[in-house]
Amino acid sequence: MIWPISIPAARLEDGEVSLREYSPADAQGLFEAIHDERVWEHIPREIPRDAGELDAGIRAKLGDLQRLTFTVRSGERVIGTTSIMYDRSAPDGVEIGATQFDPAVWGTGVNGRVKEVLLRELFAHGVQWVQLRTDERNARSAAAIRKLGATDLGVRQDTLIRRDGTTRRSHFFRLDRPVTE
Incomplete structure (x- = not known):
C-alpha cells in the first residue's frame, strides 16, 4: 500500500450516501449534524462550541498527513464524518474511526x-487489514462493527483520555483483507 x-x-x-474528503466548507453542515450530546458521549475530546472550533479540531488532526477525513452526505445533506x-x-x-453521525440516521444502515x-x-x-475500535461502554458501536464481520480482539487499555478525565478502555476489532482466488 502506498500512503x-x-x-x-x-x-x-x-x-444516496456519499463520502467526500473533508473541506472547511463542510464545517457548518457537519456541526449542525453532530451537535448533539449523544453523538459525543464516547468521544474522548471536548464538544466543539461552534463550526469554527469543529473545523480547527479536524484540521489539526490532518496536519501530520496520517489521516484522511471524510464528510458523509445523504443526497446533499451532511449527516456525519469518518x-x-x-x-x-x-x-x-489502517484504522477506520472518528465516525460520528447525526442521530437521525442511527439504526438506518448508513454506518x-x-x-x-x-x-x-x-x-x-x-490494505491487508483494517482495525476498528470503540469505547468499551459503547455497545451500539460495537454491535455495528460486529455486523461487518470483524474479529473481536477484546478490550484493552487505550491511550485516549475521556472527557471525564479517565483513561479509555477500548474494544478493538479487525477485518482482514478477503482472500481472492
Missing part, C-alpha cells in the same frame, strides 16, 4: 454502508 491513498470521489458512493488513520509502524493496515464503501476501496488499494 496516502487517493480514492476518486465517484468511488465513494452507495446510492476517517482513515495510517500508522507508519504498521504499514500493512454499515459507509464502512463497506471504505473497506472495498481500502482492500482494492492493497
Whole structure:
C-alpha cells in the first residue's frame, strides 16, 4: 500500500450516501449534524462550541498527513464524518474511526454502508487489514462493527483520555483483507 491513498470521489458512493474528503466548507453542515450530546458521549475530546472550533479540531488532526477525513452526505445533506488513520509502524493496515453521525440516521444502515464503501476501496488499494475500535461502554458501536464481520480482539487499555478525565478502555476489532482466488 502506498500512503496516502487517493480514492476518486465517484468511488465513494452507495446510492444516496456519499463520502467526500473533508473541506472547511463542510464545517457548518457537519456541526449542525453532530451537535448533539449523544453523538459525543464516547468521544474522548471536548464538544466543539461552534463550526469554527469543529473545523480547527479536524484540521489539526490532518496536519501530520496520517489521516484522511471524510464528510458523509445523504443526497446533499451532511449527516456525519469518518476517517482513515495510517500508522507508519504498521504499514500493512489502517484504522477506520472518528465516525460520528447525526442521530437521525442511527439504526438506518448508513454506518454499515459507509464502512463497506471504505473497506472495498481500502482492500482494492492493497490494505491487508483494517482495525476498528470503540469505547468499551459503547455497545451500539460495537454491535455495528460486529455486523461487518470483524474479529473481536477484546478490550484493552487505550491511550485516549475521556472527557471525564479517565483513561479509555477500548474494544478493538479487525477485518482482514478477503482472500481472492
